[in-house]
Amino acid sequence: MEKKKIVSIEDRIPKLKEARKKKANRRLLFYLSIFFLLISIIIYLQSPLSYIKNIEVNGNDVIKKEDVVKLSGLTTSSNIWVMNKQSIIDSMESHPIIETVEVERKLPQTVQLKIKEYNIVGYIKSDLEFHPVLENGMIITTSNLNNIGDGPLLNNFNDEQYLQRMVSELSKLPPDIFDLISEISWEPTDKNKYKIMLFMNDGFMVDATIRNFASKMAAYPSIVSQLDPKEKGIVHMGVGAYFEKIE
Known part of the structure; x- marks a missing residue:
């Protein structure tokens, strides 16, 4: 009968320590990645890169583009992620000529306002x-x-x-x-x-x-x-x- 090889506890301890060390390193790397990702997002949201650069207006025939933009309350210093779509829609639909409004983000820095006017x-x-x-x-x-x-x-x-x-x-x-x-x-x-x-x-x-x-x-x-x-x-x-x- 073939004898089973017996591994002593002393031989196993270094391997266990190495495995635990690698696992701890991977966990640390994961947490550091999440941390730097969050820091990057915060920096991005506070930087001009997250500001609206272009405001497109579609569907306006009677109302001037500048009046549509003014109604929306959007400016080039508005954050594209923080803007409240429903608030913009409610504000614009208060105008008697505007029937419906759609607000869409077009990354990286463009917001599109699609309006339908009453005939x-x-x-x-x-x-x-x-x-x-x-x-x-x-x-x-x-x-x-x-x-x-x-x-x-x-x-x-x-x-x-x-x-x-x-x-x-x-x-x-x-x-x-x-x-x-x-x-x-x-x-x-x-x-x-x-x-x-x-x-x-x-x-x-x-x-x-x-x-x-x-x-x-x-x-x-x-x-x-x-x-x-x-x-x-x-x-x-x-x-x-x-x-x-x-x-």
């Missing part, structure tokens, strides 16, 4: 100035706008209830029909408080009503395509659509 559906004249009317019903009186865009002039809408109904209908129109409208006048009668008259860019006039305006105007391109463009008149878009020639 302008028309203009109201007041004190010799034209004020944009938004799809949410807000009337913008500030003149500090980048691009006021296009939209029909809304005349005589001195009642908030009917203006809001008109705005709601205009926001439902497809762009090709919306772009054809030059002016809309509210002309209520005793029998029809919702009566309106439209002046179109193609030269025709439209006698209509605010009620279901968007759905009824869907037939307008088909109707005028059958008319002689040289003949001017009124397209009546009531219960039944018909053309009234003006001599």
Whole structure:
């Protein structure tokens, strides 16, 4: 029978000590690595390397870029990691033109502000100035706008209830029909408080009503395509659509 080799305790002690020493060294190295990593992070967060260098603004058509940035509260001395996204969103969405906001970090030093504006559906004249009317019903009186865009002039809408109904209908129109409208006048009668008259860019006039305006105007391109463009008149878009020639 083969004899088992017996290792004395004296022979094992140096090896155990060496193993423990290596284990202790590895643990020390691990803790030192964590320590220096934390120190590096602290130094980075306190240095200009963690500051915002670029602020990109996307989606703004009406509001100027500098106004969007001012609303966000961000500056080139803001820390890209410490900024509060929700606070920025809440501040920016308080502006009547801004519908939604997205805030994204683009490392190493860029913040991107993506905004969605409410559409302008028309203009109201007041004190010799034209004020944009938004799809949410807000009337913008500030003149500090980048691009006021296009939209029909809304005349005589001195009642908030009917203006809001008109705005709601205009926001439902497809762009090709919306772009054809030059002016809309509210002309209520005793029998029809919702009566309106439209002046179109193609030269025709439209006698209509605010009620279901968007759905009824869907037939307008088909109707005028059958008319002689040289003949001017009124397209009546009531219960039944018909053309009234003006001599």
